Amino acid sequence: MSDTSHGPERRRGASRHRWILGGAAGLLAGAAAVAVSEALAALLTGVTSPLLAVGNRAVDATPRPLKEFAIRTFGENDKPVLIGGVIVTVALLAVVAGAVGVRRPRVALGAFLVLSVVALVAALTDRSATASPLLCLLPALALMAVGAVALLLLLRALRAPARTAVTSRPSGPTGTAVAEHAPTGRAGSAAPSSPSAPDTVSSPGPVHQVETVEDGKPRILVRDLLPAHVEGDDLPTAFDRRKFLAAAAAVGAVAVAGGAVRQTFGGSAAAGERADITLPKPGAPTPALASGTSLDVPGITPYLTPNKDFYRVDTALSVPDVPIDGYTLRIHGMVDKEIELTYEDLLARRMIEKRITLTCVSNPVGGKYAGNATWLGVPIRDLLEEAGVQDGADAVKSTSADNMTIGTPLGALNDPERDAILAVAMNGEPLPLAHGFPVRMVVPGLYGYVSATKWVVDIEVTRFADFKAYWSTRGYSVKAPIKTAARIDVPKSFAQVRTGDKVPVAGVAWSQDRGIRSVEVRVDGGAWEQATLADQDNIDTWRQWVWMWEPQAGTHQLEVRATDDTGYTQTDKRVPIAPNGSTGWHSVNVTAG
Numbered sequence: 001m002s003d004t005s006h007g008p009e010r011r012r013g014a015s016r017h018r019w020i021l022g023g024a025a026g027l028l029a030g031a032a033a034v035a036v037s038e039a040l041a042a043l044l045t046g047v048t049s050p051l052l053a054v055g056n057r058a059v060d061a062t063p064r065p066l067k068e069f070a071i072r073t074f075g076e077n078d079k080p081v082l083i084g085g086v087i088v089t090v091a092l093l094a095v096v097a098g099a100v101g102v103r104r105p106r107v108a109l110g111a112f113l114v115l116s117v118v119a120l121v122a123a124l125t126d127r128s129a130t131a132s133p134l135l136c137l138l139p140a141l142a143l144m145a146v147g148a149v150a151l152l153l154l155l156r157a158l159r160a161p162a163r164t165a166v167t168s169r170p171s172g173p174t175g176t177a178v179a180e181h182a183p184t185g186r187a188g189s190a191a192p193s194s195p196s197a198p199d200t201v202s203s204p205g206p207v208h209q210v211e212t213v214e215d216g217k218p219r220i221l222v223r224d225l226l227p228a229h230v231e232g233d234d235l236p237t238a239f240d241r242r243k244f245l246a247a248a249a250a251v252g253a254v255a256v257a258g259g260a261v262r263q264t265f266g267g268s269a270a271a272g273e274r275a276d277i278t279l280p281k282p283g284a285p286t287p288a289l290a291s292g293t294s295l296d297v298p299g300i301t302p303y304l305t306p307n308k309d310f311y312r313v314d315t316a317l318s319v320p321d322v323p324i325d326g327y328t329l330r331i332h333g334m335v336d337k338e339i340e341l342t343y344e345d346l347l348a349r350r351m352i353e354k355r356i357t358l359t360c361v362s363n364p365v366g367g368k369y370a371g372n373a374t375w376l377g378v379p380i381r382d383l384l385e386e387a388g389v390q391d392g393a394d395a396v397k398s399t400s401a402d403n404m405t406i407g408t409p410l411g412a413l414n415d416p417e418r419d420a421i422l423a424v425a426m427n428g429e430p431l432p433l434a435h436g437f438p439v440r441m442v443v444p445g446l447y448g449y450v451s452a453t454k455w456v457v458d459i460e461v462t463r464f465a466d467f468k469a470y471w472s473t474r475g476y477s478v479k480a481p482i483k484t485a486a487r488i489d490v491p492k493s494f495a496q497v498r499t500g501d502k503v504p505v506a507g508v509a510w511s512q513d514r515g516i517r518s519v520e521v522r523v524d525g526g527a528w529e530q531a532t533l534a535d536q537d538n539i540d541t542w543r544q545w546v547w548m549w550e551p552q553a554g555t556h557q558l559e560v561r562a563t564d565d566t567g568y569t570q571t572d573k574r575v576p577i578a579p580n581g582s583t584g585w586h587s588v589n590v591t592a593g
């Protein structure tokens with residue numbers, strides 16, 4: 001079947017077809033490249049996969065307003081959304097590269113290589129990577145190599161003319177012929193090339209091998225060679241399906257194998273160890289939970305937050321895997337004596353247990369990024385005392401395994417009243433991986449971003465003047481005590497309530513390190529009414545409150561404000577989260593009828 005049998009209509013149809021196949025080829029090549037790089041990253045310790053590294057760069061580079069928008073919009077799903085975004089972007093680029101590559105393979109390959117430099121740079125600059133730079137580059141290099149080879153292989157197959165016999169006129173005694181109609185329009189202009197040696201991008205044009213068949217009439221068998229520099233309309237109309245399918249199967253197999261390796265070795269070593277840990281007992285008995293700390297109101301935030309419900313806020317796109325085997329915590333800087341502790345060393349020390357409510361600065365008024373847990377660990381002041389803090393130091397710069405830095409006032413850590421803890425357990429179990437396993441800091445009264453370092457590996461006694469912590473370079477204050485706040489849990493905004501019933505208006509209020517003295521509620525801007533408080537456990541935890549309301553028919557606004565134990569009453573002035581925490585009264589609108 002000669003190329004001339006195809007009219008313009010069919011040619012266009014075939015091109016459209018090929019365009020789609022090209023997109024699929026790009027996607028497949030991208031999948032293989034990503035899978036192999038993910039597999040390598042899973043096999044190498046301390047190496048971040050290119051996908052995550054790019055995501056991490058995106059997190060770090062995201063301007064604050066956009067980050068706040070993301071947290072507002074997606075809440076704790078911001079990580080899956082971001083990773084999903086990176087994957088979708090990569091997939092779209094791969095489809096475009098493949099589709100363009102059908103006609104312009106060199107353009108597609110070039111674009112792919114340029115774009116994959118992003119992965120290289122992200123890998124080199126990744127905060128959470130701890131391996132040597134050379135190792136860190138490996139997955140990104142593999143991504144480039146596998147992607148380029150797979151893309152070329154698939155495009156080559158898509159651009160290879162089908163094994164079609166073309167009748168041609170004899171032109172010499174050897175039976176060599178010149179095709180009457182070159183399927184690609186460039187016959188004769190090219191040097192022959194062996195079908196077994198894949199052409200490269202710089203290879204010459206199409207070649208028509210001629211065989212003399214039995215009946216004496218020479219025929220051209222159009223071989224499936226890569227006419228890589230043939231662009232545009234020079235594309236053969238029918239391509240070699242078998243060759244394409246074979247290439248697709250090979251690339252697909254690489255993708256599946258990469259995915260399998262990643263699944264098998266991508267697991268967390270820490271998770272296995274965590275299951276086998278026996279927690280020590282605190283040195284002194286844990287203060288009993290005061291009776292009456294919990295109110296019996298449906299829908300109110302439980303006094304203690306189960307680990308599975310505890311909010312999570314961090315910059316880690318994948319939970320850092322920090323095995324206790326090999327874990328050391330270093331305490332150094334402006335100290336008389338450096339200390340290095342293993343996990344076992346820590347467990348062997350004096351332990352305290354305390355309930356502390358952790359709060360994130362990223363709470364809008366009425367926000368839900370707060371949780372109350374029982375923390376078990378080593379008093380940080382014990383360690384600082386042992387190390388011997390030198391004069392002039394006013395800060396501790398703590399660093400996590402994923403290289404997040406947090407700056408905390410030394411005073412808060414040394415304060416014997418405050419019980420800042422190097423925690424190893426949360427609510428009676430070893431720290432969950434997402435909450436900082438094996439060791440994290442918990443400091444009453446300070447927002448998490450200036451105190452609650454998860455996966456902590458390094459504590460440096462220093463001066464605020466001498467360093468900048470992660471968030472302090474991103475528009476947040478260097479110091480950030482938790483602001484007094486109250487939240488209405490029930491009724492929910494836009495709820496319908498019944499007139500004639502007594503409706504509990506209830507929630508939690510917090511003012512860690514100061515304690516809550518009173519909570520007041522008002523309806524439609526009327527007089528403030530005293531809510532009933534649950535018993536106070538300690539000044540570092542939140543307090544539940546309830547006020548019974550007899551609503552009139554209609555739509556109402558309920559507002560709440562708390563007064564802390566210093567006598568300070570929450571201001572109604574609304575300020576945003578940045579730079580050091582929102583203020584304002586939480587309110588809900590409900591309809592009674």
Ligand SMILES: Nc1nc2c(c(=O)[nH]1)N[C@H]1C(S)=C(S)[C@@H](COP(=O)(O)O)O[C@H]1N2
Binds near residue numbers: 315359455
């Ligand atoms: N290593 C590390 N520790 C971190 C963070 C982080 O991004 N990385 N985020 C901090 C912030 S902003 C908060 S509010 C608390 C949240 O702790 P949680 O996730 O256990 O609730 O952890 C803090 N510790």
Ligand SMILES: [Mo]
Binds near residue numbers: 360361362447448449
């Ligand atoms: Mo936070």
